[in-house]
Amino acid sequence: MKPTFHHRLVNNFFEDPCVYVRVLREKRAFLFDLGDISRLSPSDIQKISDVFVTHTHIDHFIGFDILLRALLRRESPLRIFGPANIIGCVEGKLKGYTWNLIKEYPLKIEVFGIEETLVRHSGFYAENRFDRIDHDERPFDGLVLKEPLFEIRAECLTHQIPCLGFSLKEDFHINIDKAALGRLELPVGPWLTKFKKAIRENAPEDMEFAISGKKRSMKELKEIAAITKGQKVSYISDSSMDESNIKKIIAFVKNSDTLYCEAYFLEEDRERAMERHHLTAKTAGMIAREAGVTNLVAMHFSPKYRECPDAPKKEALMEYNR
Ligand SMILES: [Zn+2]
Ligand SMILES: [Zn+2]
Numbered sequence: 001m002k003p004t005f006h007h008r009l010v011n012n013f014f015e016d017p018c019v020y021v022r023v024l025r026e027k028r029a030f031l032f033d034l035g036d037i038s039r040l041s042p043s044d045i046q047k048i049s050d051v052f053v054t055h056t057h058i059d060h061f062i063g064f065d066i067l068l069r070a071l072l073r074r075e076s077p078l079r080i081f082g083p084a085n086i087i088g089c090v091e092g093k094l095k096g097y098t099w100n101l102i103k104e105y106p107l108k109i110e111v112f113g114i115e116e117t118l119v120r121h122s123g124f125y126a127e128n129r130f131d132r133i134d135h136d137e138r139p140f141d142g143l144v145l146k147e148p149l150f151e152i153r154a155e156c157l158t159h160q161i162p163c164l165g166f167s168l169k170e171d172f173h174i175n176i177d178k179a180a181l182g183r184l185e186l187p188v189g190p191w192l193t194k195f196k197k198a199i200r201e202n203a204p205e206d207m208e209f210a211i212s213g214k215k216r217s218m219k220e221l222k223e224i225a226a227i228t229k230g231q232k233v234s235y236i237s238d239s240s241m242d243e244s245n246i247k248k249i250i251a252f253v254k255n256s257d258t259l260y261c262e263a264y265f266l267e268e269d270r271e272r273a274m275e276r277h278h279l280t281a282k283t284a285g286m287i288a289r290e291a292g293v294t295n296l297v298a299m300h301f302s303p304k305y306r307e308c309p310d311a312p313k314k315e316a317l318m319e320y321n322r
Contacts (some may be wrong), residue, residue, distance in 0.1 A: 017300040032235040037063035053082035055163040077108040099129040155252040170230025180224040240277040263298035281312040285319025
């Protein structure tokens with residue numbers, strides 16, 4: 001099965017946490033967290049349409065400047081989602097530069113500050129020298145972004161400060177049965193993309209597709225599509241270890257195919273983890289096990305473990321496989 005999303009860590013485990021999610025067959029990508037992104041290629045950066053920031057500690061937000069500079073001449077807008085203070089943080093970053101020569105530039109930045117029950121929205125547009133424009137707020141019920149192919153949800157967590165967890169879920173996945181294609185003597189081609197789109201949009205059975213000069217109805221074509229559960233990818237970084245927070249995380253990441261989860265401290269440094277409002281590797285493993293996660297990626301390790309770089313991952317996986 002070809003997945004719809006490819007996802008990967010941008011940096012190594014001791015560097016800034018940041019996951020790049022490429023939407024296949026579209027010139028589009030997302031970022032979970034905006035730490036140092038200087039390892040991304042210019043073409044990877046150009047594809048970024050939406051950024052989901054857990055919180056604005058410097059290791060999760062310092063990449064904003066690189067992103068901004070790369071996208072200044074881009075026609076399509078950039079959306080940034082984060083906790084309530086994200087709007088002020090973006091505004092502060094933009095105020096750090098002088099913008100008298102960008103009136104002709106197309107970039108529009110839409111910023112969404114997520115709280116327990118509402119989402120505030122402000123826009124910063126190059127044509128307006130990035131002065132802040134406040135838009136209407138909307139109620140928040142966990143859903144951040146909904147598109148025909150997928151949805152993104154957020155959970156409000158605590159890391160002493162408000163901090164968000166994110167999860168990306170594909171509605172369902174459509175696989176084309178090559179054997180059935182052969183039986184119906186149908187060629188592979190761009191019509192398959194239209195066909196898949198029609199399935200997602202619940203098109204009527206008499207809808208027709210022109211394939212190599214012949215017309216075929218949705219009804220005739222149904223047997224070539226096998227529908228399976230979509231991917232779920234979750235991202236949790238920097239979170240306090242109090243009980244209600246952990247319960248929330250387990251429910252939120254339930255049945256993820258992949259969970260990226262911070263494992264900042266080892267269990268032997270549990271006290272330090274409590275003081276600094278981080279998870280231990282063992283806790284990350286427990287969360288993944290309890291939530292029935294298929295693949296755990298432990299990440300965001302404290303530099304104090306550089307001498308034993310595999311230890312956090314080992315501890316997390318040992319608890320996960322217990
Ligand atoms: Zn961090
Ligand atoms: Zn933090």
